[in-house]
Amino acid sequence: MSDDEDDIVLSKLDDAQLVLQMHDDIYDGLGDEIIEGTQILLQRGWTPFDVLTKALVEGMGVVGVDFRDGILFVPEVLQSANAMKAGMSILRPLLAASDAPRMGKMVIGTVKGDIHDIGKNLVGMMMEGAGFEVVDIGINIDAEAYLAALEEHKPDILGMSALLTTTMPYMKVVIDSLKTKGIRHDYIVLVGGAPLSEEFALSVGADAYCRDAAIAVDIAKSFMARQQGAAIAVLDA
Ligand code: B1M
Numbered sequence: 001m002s003d004d005e006d007d008i009v010l011s012k013l014d015d016a017q018l019v020l021q022m023h024d025d026i027y028d029g030l031g032d033e034i035i036e037g038t039q040i041l042l043q044r045g046w047t048p049f050d051v052l053t054k055a056l057v058e059g060m061g062v063v064g065v066d067f068r069d070g071i072l073f074v075p076e077v078l079q080s081a082n083a084m085k086a087g088m089s090i091l092r093p094l095l096a097a098s099d100a101p102r103m104g105k106m107v108i109g110t111v112k113g114d115i116h117d118i119g120k121n122l123v124g125m126m127m128e129g130a131g132f133e134v135v136d137i138g139i140n141i142d143a144e145a146y147l148a149a150l151e152e153h154k155p156d157i158l159g160m161s162a163l164l165t166t167t168m169p170y171m172k173v174v175i176d177s178l179k180t181k182g183i184r185h186d187y188i189v190l191v192g193g194a195p196l197s198e199e200f201a202l203s204v205g206a207d208a209y210c211r212d213a214a215i216a217v218d219i220a221k222s223f224m225a226r227q228q229g230a231a232i233a234v235l236d237a
Pocket of ligand 1: 108115120162190211212221
């Protein structure tokens with residue numbers, strides 16, 4: 001860190017400057033500064049959602065570009081990820097403290113071979129904020145572990161995340177094992193992760209592709225509404 005950066009007092013920056021500084025601090029992996037910046041924005045009346053998307057997620061986007069271009073390497077990106085998680089840990093309870101009625105239950109995990117968890121965690125946080133109960137089963141999850149979690153927690157929704165082109169095909173392995181057990185239609189299967197697409201999701205037999213966490217919430221809500229509508233129709237018949 002340069003002397004100039006040492007002298008920056010986050011609380012003296014205006015909102016736009018602070019957000020740009022937080023992008024730099026994520027890039028530099030400065031967790032304490034991210035915690036402080038997150039708290040300042042919240043004190044200034046920012047919603048947790050805006051802090052998350054504009055200060056944290058956008059900052060991580062810059063890291064992703066430089067990682068792709070060989071400017072940043074794994075240890076640096078890991079520090080950025082940890083700084084981002086430090087900010088997320090403050091926002092999590094705020095996003096979850098919604099008085100929305102219980103919408104349904106989701107089990108979510110990152111597929112086998114893949115340890116990326118920031119996007120999955122974010123989806124979990126947003127779903128909790130929207131009133132869903134979320135059971136996060138972690139990273140590097142194989143088909144047996146997904147099945148065991150479904151059996152144990154009996155969710156409405158199975159969420160899977162994959163960030164690598166090499167791990168996304170594993171989603172099909174999980175969905176095929178649901179089919180083999182004859183339980184595919186017991187769950188709404190939602191998938192997401194940067195390399196996925198709508199076509200991919202449909203080709204592996206998922207119900208929908210979720211481009212980001214906010215869209216995951218909307219899609220989950222609409223599937224739950226459809227399911228509840230269908231249940232009411234059966235009761236009325
Ligand atoms: Co990795 N990595 N990484 N990495 N990493 C990517 C994914 C990569 C695109 C970087 C690049 O080259 N530009 C690239 C993949 C290339 C490819 O497959 N074509 C890559 C690579 C190559 C690797 C390694 C192989 C590097 C190496 O070792 N040589 C290695 C693999 C490790 C493994 O998993 N086996 C690796 C390791 C790592 C770190 C450990 C250093 C770290 C992960 C830390 C962590 O997660 N705890 C890391 C990171 C941080 C990234 C980037 C930079 C950022 C990912 C991220 O957190 N994004 C990433 C570059 C990128 O994606 N642009 C990259 C922020 C997050 C909010 O977005 O995860 O997309 P995202 O989630 C979004 C949506 O996708 C969606 O909603 C989320 C929120 O809006 N979503 C869902 C995600 N999951 C969902 C599930 C749902 C619904 C929506 O279920 C219902």
